Amino acid sequence: SVLAPNGDAVSATSTVNAYFGAMLRSPSTGIILNNGMDDFSVENATNRFGVHWSPSNLVAPGKRPMSSMCPAIVLDADGKVKIVYGGAGGTRITSAAALILFRNLYLKESIKQAIDGLRLHHQLFPNEIYYEKGFPRVLLDSLRDIGHREKEEVEHSSFQGIVRLPDGTVAANMDHRKRGSVEGF
Template identity: 40%
Template sequence: ATFLGPRGGPRAAGEIFRQPDLGQTLTSLAAEGPDWFYRGPFAERCDRWMAEHGGLLTRADFASYTAKSREPLVTPYRDWQVVGFPPPSSGGIHVAQMLLMLESFPIGKLYREAPATAVHLLAEVMKRAFADRAHWLGDADFASVPKGLIDRAYCQQLAASINLDRASQVLSHGKPPRAQDDLFSDRHTTHLATADAAGNWVAITNTINTSFGSCVVIPGTGVVMNNEMDDFSIAPGTPNAFGLIGAEANSVQPGKRPLSSMSPTIVLDAAGNPRLSCGAAGGPRIINATLQCVIRMLDAGATVGEALAAPRVHHQWSPDELMMEAEWDPAIVRAVQQRGHVLAEPGDIAIAQAIEVTADGLLRAAADPRAKGSTAAR
């Protein structure tokens, strides 16, 4: 009822939607600090509501939570350094892993001269990355997530297994080097990219998982409770809301953080200066959308607006089907099918936002035309 009109129906286009409870929550948080949220009135209100309605969250759960600061992943890709998000997000690892596979191919030239081959190559790279994701990825504080997943030699080995003429069947995950001893230890989503004149850049992705999260708003708070538990693997091989499967590395455990696909990314040039920032919303499609934005700009020379508007593809290993957005040329779609790919029904592949630095040093931003995002400067 929080989001419906006064008579219980949908609100009209252009109608002003006010959220005074959420406004008061944010005001109190700003004034009182995090203890108000995690140990004070907000946690107490949630605890009471959960107790009255059979929920599981308690005040003790709020009090025991801490935000963690982790070292970002920094991966050399051609002449750039790609800075990404470490586990428990899978985005940083697999954007990097796919970029390292693509280093073996002239992906920019393929986009321009042989787009069907480019699509086929992307599908093959995505399959291999998502097979590894399903087996290896989880919260690195609990699971053994090998750094070898982004070992250059391992990624080149995966790339060498790709046949540019035919789709391959990827039956299982790969075996990265030092998988047991060199480890990472220590669809209602929004991405924000921002940069300023002083050279500060920020890429932020936040989420409550699927649309409207758990569909619960704690009365008096305006806060929609997430359903991030669905990002855990409840059993090996059992798909979640996005069709993703996982293994023991992403099983449910007390205090563990679920695997996500969030992929906030910043790319630095050879001198260490920010060149572009991007990220997306859209479940597992986030990873592949972010990858395609990066290579469109770095390898194919697209502007930030062109990169976000260009049609995308998505493959997540399971199910073994390739999604191509409806904007692809039908001749390209047929050529991809002839290589042996099974195509899923077309649909939008994530909602991305990005910023780039132009050749004359100006900041240029773009919002994905697939949704009603926006850009702003001040």
């Protein structure tokens, strides 16, 4: 995520998909090759993220696989950049993205609080709510009482974001769940 002094913004997400991608490295460039084909469905199979196959996501000429990537630039009512963010983490990206925006825009948490806060994840199938260690037990009990199954999260999404504050200053945060840092100039 980048926010320039003149207001230009870029949010880009790239991936090799799984850790070390296809486990192949180009002998000439040294670049690790991705395994993006894994994002397509395989008939009657569930992928490593627990997502069931879908006829609309089968391999076919000219198609791109469905993806959870959702880099975003949020504008204010005047069309000026308010938030720039993006993340990694497979199917957990979309739930984290929504939760971070909700916390920042509606709960008025700082970008650090919104990104660093504990997360829940539900992707419909399997019918389980994944939660991070430390999530308030009272909330998990309430969800269980209305029929949700819960499971402590092992894999996490990781986000980074930039916010333009009302006074024009900028705040940024890199998720503590992965190594990295924010830089400014």
